[in-house]
Amino acid sequence: MSAIVTLLPGNAIASTKKNLEGQKIIVIGAGISGLVAANMLQNWGAEVLVLEAKRHPGGRTRTSMRLGAPFEFGAGWIHGPSLDNPIRQLAGWAGSSFFITDDDSIELYTINGSEISEDDWDEIEEIWYEVLDELDVDSTGSILQNLNEYDDGIWEDPNIRWIFSAYTEFDYGASLKDISAGLINEESGYPGADVILTDGYQKIIDLLAQNVKIRKSTPVISIKYDFNDHVEIEVENETFSASYAICSVPLGVLKSGSIAFYPNLPSYIKTSISRVGFGTVTKLAIKFNNQFWDSNVQYYGTVTKKTGRWPLWMNYKTFSDEKILMGFCFGDYAATADKMSDQDLLKDALEVLSNVWGEAVANVVDLMRTSWSQDPFSFGAYSYKRVGNSREDFENLSKPLNSRLFFCGEHTNFDFSATTHGALMSGIRAADQIATANLR
Numbered sequence: 001m002s003a004i005v006t007l008l009p010g011n012a013i014a015s016t017k018k019n020l021e022g023q024k025i026i027v028i029g030a031g032i033s034g035l036v037a038a039n040m041l042q043n044w045g046a047e048v049l050v051l052e053a054k055r056h057p058g059g060r061t062r063t064s065m066r067l068g069a070p071f072e073f074g075a076g077w078i079h080g081p082s083l084d085n086p087i088r089q090l091a092g093w094a095g096s097s098f099f100i101t102d103d104d105s106i107e108l109y110t111i112n113g114s115e116i117s118e119d120d121w122d123e124i125e126e127i128w129y130e131v132l133d134e135l136d137v138d139s140t141g142s143i144l145q146n147l148n149e150y151d152d153g154i155w156e157d158p159n160i161r162w163i164f165s166a167y168t169e170f171d172y173g174a175s176l177k178d179i180s181a182g183l184i185n186e187e188s189g190y191p192g193a194d195v196i197l198t199d200g201y202q203k204i205i206d207l208l209a210q211n212v213k214i215r216k217s218t219p220v221i222s223i224k225y226d227f228n229d230h231v232e233i234e235v236e237n238e239t240f241s242a243s244y245a246i247c248s249v250p251l252g253v254l255k256s257g258s259i260a261f262y263p264n265l266p267s268y269i270k271t272s273i274s275r276v277g278f279g280t281v282t283k284l285a286i287k288f289n290n291q292f293w294d295s296n297v298q299y300y301g302t303v304t305k306k307t308g309r310w311p312l313w314m315n316y317k318t319f320s321d322e323k324i325l326m327g328f329c330f331g332d333y334a335a336t337a338d339k340m341s342d343q344d345l346l347k348d349a350l351e352v353l354s355n356v357w358g359e360a361v362a363n364v365v366d367l368m369r370t371s372w373s374q375d376p377f378s379f380g381a382y383s384y385k386r387v388g389n390s391r392e393d394f395e396n397l398s399k400p401l402n403s404r405l406f407f408c409g410e411h412t413n414f415d416f417s418a419t420t421h422g423a424l425m426s427g428i429r430a431a432d433q434i435a436t437a438n439l440r
Contacts, residue, residue: 018044018045020045020046020434021045022047023244023438024049024242025047025049025242025243025245025434026048026049026050026242027050027248028050028220028233028245028249029050029053029249029409030050030058030212030216031059031060031061031248031409032058032059032204032423032424032427033248033409033423033424033426033427034246034409035208035212035427036423037246037248037408037427037428038212039211040428040431041434042212044431048212048213049213049215050213050214051215051218051233052214052215052216052217053217053249054217055216055217056216057216058205059074059248060073060074060075060250060378060381061073061420062074063205065200066366067285067287067324068320068322068324069316069320070198070201072201072283073370074370074381075201076283077101077195078420078421079189079419079421080421081098081190082190085192086424087204087424090207090424093207094204095203096197096199096204097197097199098195098196098197099195099197100194101193101196101299101314101318102318103193103194103298105299105318106298106301107299107300108301108303109301109356110158111158111303113355113356124157124160124162128167131143131146131147134146135181135182135185136182137182137185139181139182140182141387142176142177142179143168143176143184145181146181147164158303158304161303162303162307164176165307165308166312169307169308169331172279172384172418173279173330174277174279174331174384175279175308176307178279179385180386183389184385187385187416188415196319198319218236219235220235221235221259222259222260222261223260223405225404225405226262226402227404230243231243231245231404233245244404244406244438245404245405246434248408248409249377250409251273251380251409252378253377253378254397255273255278258376266401269396271393272396273397275386275388275393276383276394276397276411277386278379278380278383278384279381280380280381281328281329281381282338282369282372283328283368284326284327284329284368284369284370285324285326285369286327287323287367288325288362288365289323289363289364289365290363291317292357292360292361293325294315295315297315299315300312300325301313304355307332308332309329309337309352310328310329310348310349310353311329313327313353314328325353327353338372338373339373342369346364346367350364382410382411382417382418383410383411383418384418391414397412398412398429400433404437406434408423408427409423410422413425
């Protein structure tokens with residue numbers, strides 16, 4: 001719990017731990033990692049300003065209650081919500097309420113709209129477990145390559161494509177053909193069944209942002225970090241000078257080159273930026289006037305010809321009073337779905353639902369959707385271990401430059417990448433790095 005206590009605003013113990021009095025620090029990005037770092041540095045006496053490109057803090061973590069229940073634009077679960085998980089600790093401090101989404105509560109419908117037989121379900125689940133169990137740290141190539149080596153004709157089975165998309169492409173936010181079969185076995189995690197926050201992740205963001213000075217709608221243009229005693233951060237019509245800076249922007253922004261670095265980033269960092277994967281997942285929450293599904297089933301699976309096309313639907317009735325189904329697109333299809341208009345996306349989703357429930361699928365009241373790959377301040381949802389990656393690539397993205405510029409974000413934490421707790425831990429690390437650099 002101690003790491004969480006040190007970042008809570010106004011904590012007396014935290015304020016005496018390290019002395020950063022008189023130091024001005026700029027944090028670029030008000031996502032979880034940036035806000036965590038800002039809180040710690042501020043509690044250690046620094047004068048902190050957070051520059052956020054979006055109109056709201058939270059980065060890729062934001063909740064809307066417009067539908068009457070939480071729609072999470074970004075992070076939707078706490079993965080492994082044991083009391084050792086720092087994001088679970090922080091959610092407790094924020095007064096969040098939790099609900100376990102039962103992964104075993106699922107009904108799967110085949111490509112012709114009928115419910116899958118118990119034997120067929122057992123078969124595809126057994127194959128899924130078997131293939132993944134055979135992978136280890138020494139496995140080479142992608143998961144898809146290893147699946148084809150298991151059975152070179154198995155990918156033709158739409159039910160097999162469904163389970164690997166709904167389960168594995170979802171987990172890693174990328175296409176099976178791109179996910180490293182070996183590196184995923186080096187990841188760490190916390191125990192416990194995944195939970196959603198029934199009052200939204202926004203309570204965590206609000207807690208972290210409440211005492212931090214944040215300048216919103218302020219995208220950074222350039223970062224100059226080769227001075228001996230300061231850094232310079234350029235935004236439109238203004239340049240900030242600070243003792244240190246933390247760059248907590250998403251990996252997709254670094255890949256896009258929308259922020260200029262002076263001098264240029266070292267070649268090893270640029271290489272790692274290009275190597276580490278950064279994928280997308282499309283969400284579409286549809287609120288209906290009439291309910292045509294069972295209230296007690298947590299997930300519905302729908303098999304389609306195209307891999308990743310609406311394979312999974314989360315039922316909001318299990319944790320709210322709202323008649324909402326939230327569909328997901330994964331892998332390569334998510335990149336396609338992100339580019340669709342709201343009208344085309346809804347039409348595409350309803351077509352899949354109608355294959356199961358027919359004319360009962362009607363009377364849409366409202367919808368909310370994501371399109372992370374099209375967001376100019378993220379260009380994707382979260383990082384993943386891509387074929388050709390190494391642990392060193394993620395470590396390179398966390399290395400300070402000139403003891404003035406520091407980095408954090410889920411993509412800088414190999415063990416816990418693509419998670420909110422990984423982002424949180426990286427913010428703690430970056431703050432500690434600045435405190436250490438300030439002692440020299």
